[in-house]
Amino acid sequence: MELIWQGITAALQLLITGDAEVIGITLLTLQVSGTATFISLILGIPLGTFLALKQFPGRRFVLSLVNTGMGMPPVVVGLWVSIMLWRSGPLGFLNIMYTPTAIIMAQAIIAAPVVVALTSAAIQQTNPKLRLQIRALGASNFQYLWLILKEVRFSLLAAVIAGFGAVVSEVGASMAVGGNIKGYSRVLTTATVLEVSKGNFDIAIALSIILSLLAYLVTLALTLFQQKRQGE
Amino acid sequence: MRFKKALASVAAATLSAAVLLSGCGTTSTPQASPAPQAAQTTPKPANPNVILATTTSTQDSGLLDVLVPQFEQKTGYTVKTIAVGTGAALAMGEKGEADVLLVHAPSSEKKLVDNQTGINYNLVMHNDFILVGPASDPAKIKELRTTAAALKAIATTQSIFISRGDDSGTDKMEKALWNKAGLKPSGTWYQESGQGMGQTLNIASEKNGYTLTDRATYLANQKNLKLDIVLQGEAALLNIYHVMQVNPEKYPKVNKDGAKAFDDFMVDTATQKVIADFGKDKFGQSLFFPDAGKKMEDLGK
Known part of the structure; x- marks a missing residue:
């Protein structure tokens, strides 16, 4: 019990005094996971829409792959991205191994299947008659897609929340491709692992509280945004 | 309702700050390095990033948190410390993924020295x-x-x-x-x-x-x-630590100058003194004993 109190006290201390290292780690976490989620949306929403609306041979197979991808273990992604980014690997010339960019890359790969699968599920659930009617009213292709995406905006935000939640909480990929380098590629999850192995449980608890708080605040913001119309 | 709106705008501000940050993110040069001060005394090296593959004990004990900033200050390099087990660190060396290794398994290190993967092989310290x-x-x-x-x-x-x-x-x-x-x-x-x-x-x-x-x-x-x-x-x-540079003739992508600088730094007299004093304030005893220039056979006698 004493340890938990120590952890909570340490967390408050770190937050109130504004410990520069912890603030840096927190901002980097937000920046890396935010960018990764953003990239996964740019890739995932069009792909999910395509899979939902287009009929082609092998579509169900692709969907099953995407659905499996939602549960892809971050360490597996971390390993494969490492193999690609190492100096000896096919993308070694990019020189981005052990950088925040490498973490963003891995996390975008982790979040993308979540976005694709949830987008495509949401669009498939819209009423086919509605789609037909939009067409009948003479909407252009672009207008048609825009209206459908607007129709499923609740589910799209759920996809954003799920994607961000998946990447902000993962440690395996960040450790493997980021290297947990102090003041550079250390994020909240890898910092927590390090403090545990250093035996600094109070700081580890403090970091875990900050991470939970960060995840909660971002989710709260997205939820309020999602529910904005509902209250009026 | 008003409260809810206020909360929403705070939340929205947090989020837009995140997006803003992420927009200008992904730079490939580290932010927290003491480079500005160092730049005044030493010119910035052409290839400033040095990848150090090392064992967890040097990181978990806190030794590298003391040594690495001193090295960066002195030379202008930025060290990317990858703390893994010695086995993994040696494997990174053998693939040319790291520039310099700080490891503690002399019998396994011998193989890398013998096949010229590791050069400038120096005894650093023991505990x-x-x-x-x-x-x-x-x-x-x-x-x-x-x-x-x-x-x-x-x-x-x-x-x-x-x-x-x-x-x-x-x-x-x-x-x-x-x-x-x-x-x-x-x-x-x-x-x-x-x-x-x-x-x-x-x-x-x-x-x-x-x-x-x-x-x-x-x-x-x-x-x-x-x-x-x-x-x-x-x-x-005895637990004996050595430093070695990954051979740039074998792996051209290795940061040759940065690795050499770190290798030299570890056996430098001033650094050896820091190693000797490390931990005395906190534990009342040294955690590592400096050995630069000694022979491995003479340790523990």
Whole structure:
């Protein structure tokens, strides 16, 4: 019990005094996971829409792959991205191994299947008659897609929340491709692992509280945004 | 309602700040390095990033947190420390993924030196391995003198022993000690954690088991552990750290100058003094003993 109190006290201390290292780690976490989620949306929403609306041979197979991808273990992604980014690997010339960019890359790969699968599920659930009617009213292709995406905006935000939640909480990929380098590629999850192995449980608890708080605040913001119309 | 709106705008502000930050993110130069000050005294090197592959004990004990900033300040390089087990660090060297290695498994390092993967191979420091276990000492090791006898007692009494099992320097040492004692440990009492030294000590402490650890990590974690030192001081238990540069002739992508600078820094007189003093304020004793310029055979005499 004493340890938990120590952890909570340490967390408050770190937050109130504004410990520069912890603030840096927190901002980097937000920046890396935010960018990764953003990239996964740019890739995932069009792909999910395509899979939902287009009929082609092998579509169900692709969907099953995407659905499996939602549960892809971050360490597996971390390993494969490492193999690609190492100096000896096919993308070694990019020189981005052990950088925040490498973490963003891995996390975008982790979040993308979540976005694709949830987008495509949401669009498939819209009423086919509605789609037909939009067409009948003479909407252009672009207008048609825009209206459908607007129709499923609740589910799209759920996809954003799920994607961000998946990447902000993962440690395996960040450790493997980021290297947990102090003041550079250390994020909240890898910092927590390090403090545990250093035996600094109070700081580890403090970091875990900050991470939970960060995840909660971002989710709260997205939820309020999602529910904005509902209250009026 | 008003409250809800206010909350929403705060939340929206947080989010847009995140997006803004991420927009200008992804720079490939580290932000927290003391480069600005260093730039005044030393010109910024052409290739400023040095990848150091090392063992967890140098990071978990806090030694690198002291040495790396000093090196960066002095030379203008930025060190990317990848703390893995010695086995993994050596493998990174063998693939040319790291520029410089700080490791502690001399028998395995020999292979890299012999095949010219590692050059500028220098003895840096040593401390020692110790056998730790529960205060109750079920295998009665505290009465024994040698590691071989201690390991035999653990095996016969089937007392829990937690092995790293991760091919790290400590793991290699432990395997060599079992081998020397003529034993092949197996059974439910012999468990592999597959994790770093700090975690393995926690597991041993929770399970009332024995484990082999380097002294530095044990001292750094001692406050959380219910483990006593049960055996120490044998010459076979020396834990020896070497630094080496990954050969740029074999791997052209290696940061040759940065690696050389770090290699030289580790055996520099001033650095050696810092190593000698490290931990004295916190633990009342040195965690590492500087050895630059000495011969490995002369250690522990």
